[in-house]
Amino acid sequence: MGFKIVIYKGEKCWLIYQYDSGYCEIKKEGFSLNRIELVHMSELIEEKREKQD
16 A cells, blocks of 8 residues: 655655545654654645656
């Protein structure tokens, strides 16, 4: 299962779960799954990935 990569406060994070309320669980890259944060989607920036051929 792949996670979506997002930017939160200038750091790359994995989007773990998104709730209907607009909040989501994220994990900063390099940290364990025990360090999950709850933030609102409006605080995140979707990382743009370049298309690979």
